[in-house]
Amino acid sequence: MNYSPLIQQLIDAFKRLPGVGNKSAQRMVLHFLERDREGGRRLAAALAAAMDGVGQCCVCRTLSETEHCGICSHPARDHGTVCVVETPADVFAVEQTAAYRGRYFVLMGHLSPIDGIGPAALGIDVLVQQVQNIAVHEVILATNPTVEGEATAWYIAEQLNRPELVERGLKVSRIAHGVPMGGELEYIDGSTLMHSLSGRQLLSLAGKTDNTA
Amino acid sequence: MNYSPLIQQLIDAFKRLPGVGNKSAQRMVLHFLERDREGGRRLAAALAAAMDGVGQCCVCRTLSETEHCGICSHPARDHGTVCVVETPADVFAVEQTAAYRGRYFVLMGHLSPIDGIGPAALGIDVLVQQVQNIAVHEVILATNPTVEGEATAWYIAEQLNRPELVERGLKVSRIAHGVPMGGELEYIDGSTLMHSLSGRQLLSLAGKTDNTA
Numbered sequence: 001m002n003y004s005p006l007i008q009q010l011i012d013a014f015k016r017l018p019g020v021g022n023k024s025a026q027r028m029v030l031h032f033l034e035r036d037r038e039g040g041r042r043l044a045a046a047l048a049a050a051m052d053g054v055g056q057c058c059v060c061r062t063l064s065e066t067e068h069c070g071i072c073s074h075p076a077r078d079h080g081t082v083c084v085v086e087t088p089a090d091v092f093a094v095e096q097t098a099a100y101r102g103r104y105f106v107l108m109g110h111l112s113p114i115d116g117i118g119p120a121a122l123g124i125d126v127l128v129q130q131v132q133n134i135a136v137h138e139v140i141l142a143t144n145p146t147v148e149g150e151a152t153a154w155y156i157a158e159q160l161n162r163p164e165l166v167e168r169g170l171k172v173s174r175i176a177h178g179v180p181m182g183g184e185l186e187y188i189d190g191s192t193l194m195h196s197l198s199g200r201q202l203l204s205l206a207g208k209t210d211n212t213a
Numbered sequence: 214m215n216y217s218p219l220i221q222q223l224i225d226a227f228k229r230l231p232g233v234g235n236k237s238a239q240r241m242v243l244h245f246l247e248r249d250r251e252g253g254r255r256l257a258a259a260l261a262a263a264m265d266g267v268g269q270c271c272v273c274r275t276l277s278e279t280e281h282c283g284i285c286s287h288p289a290r291d292h293g294t295v296c297v298v299e300t301p302a303d304v305f306a307v308e309q310t311a312a313y314r315g316r317y318f319v320l321m322g323h324l325s326p327i328d329g330i331g332p333a334a335l336g337i338d339v340l341v342q343q344v345q346n347i348a349v350h351e352v353i354l355a356t357n358p359t360v361e362g363e364a365t366a367w368y369i370a371e372q373l374n375r376p377e378l379v380e381r382g383l384k385v386s387r388i389a390h391g392v393p394m395g396g397e398l399e400y401i402d403g404s405t406l407m408h409s410l411s412g413r414q415l416l417s418l419a420g421k422t423d424n425t426a
Contacts, residue, residue, distance in 0.1 A: 019237075032260070047257035
């Protein structure tokens with residue numbers, strides 16, 4: 001004995017979500033049916049609207065329902081600095097820090113030859129063109145510090161290593177890898193610690209000069 | 214900087230689900246937008262259809278899109294045995310055992326005076342009427358073994374304790390509480406162990422009579 005067809009269909013639809021199994025899907029469906037029909041209707045409407053209405057920004061490729069996303073069309077952002085990330089969620093994560101005022105370029109993935117994802121699928125040629133045509137002075141490579149993310153970052157850096165861009169003084173940087181804030185050295189893996197050491201930064205002793213004098 | 218309005222609206226709609234916070238909702242939305250638009254559309258359609266199409270069975274009150282649910286309209290089920298449960302999920306759980314051939318009565322909750330849920334909201338009067346009018350010979354009280362579930366079970370038992378029903382030989386039973394299969398006595402709470410002891414059952418020694426003789 002199963003649930004009735006409409007309910008079973010809805011459970012199956014929820015099961016397509018990542019990390020949602022049979023029990024969770026059942027719980028979600030019964031929540032809406034037993035306690036929140038209005039919320040269910042609202043979710044259905046929001047889903048239908050987003051699936052058809054959300055496309056990609058024509059400049060930075062992030063998910064957006066307008067031709068230019070909110071960041072690319074913002075007059076106060078520094079359009080000369082481009083932060084290259086893998087997904088729209090990464091854009092949101094960087095935005096949450098409120099420490100970055102430039103714009104983004106979203107690859108929508110990383111290089112993965114085994115899955116048939118090459119430079120063209122990630123729009124790396126579009127990025128290089130943008131850097132050449134628009135007055136970009138720095139490209140920050142903020143792909144994930146995974147094997148694929150690193151490879152993607154190095155590939156992009158290589159593509160940007162062109163005489164005319166070097167001459168123009170284009171800077172290409174990679175986000176720092178190291179010990180996360182609040183972390184303990186004892187529990188950090190060797191690879192991260194190695195990056196943390198090799199990426200060490202000189203401390204400014206300006207405030208202590210009178211002591212050492 | 215937030216997500217664009219359509220995306221933010223969708224994230225907020227997913228957040229109404231139990232156990233889904235900001236991060237999970239964001240992950241679900243980006244999954245559909247980046248990788249599975251077809252799945253998103255299917256979920257939207259299934260949700261809309263279920264929210265409007267699913268009602269309650271007129272006999273057992275479980276969620277159903279037809280007037281009589283699949284169990285109540287099944288000719289091979291024993292309509293003289295009624296299993297009283299709290300939610301449609303409980304019906305599904307009992308059905309999964311494939312050990313029960315009777316029908317159900319779904320309270321859609323438990324007695325909770327503090328939330329204003331009394332016997333009428335749970336349809337207990339409907340249940341009593343059904344037992345009086347239809348030839349029911351056993352009512353199995355399968356509400357949860359929580360304080361509210363126990364109180365609900367005892368209340369129903371009291372309502373069914375009527376001279377004409379007792380005369381007719383109606384049996385009212387409660388599901389057994391005890392040590393779950395695969396459990397270890399050492400880690401079972403005292404209350405469960407107490408129920409397990411007081412609910413002990415005599416073992417049939419029929420096969421051993423020649424040994425003890």
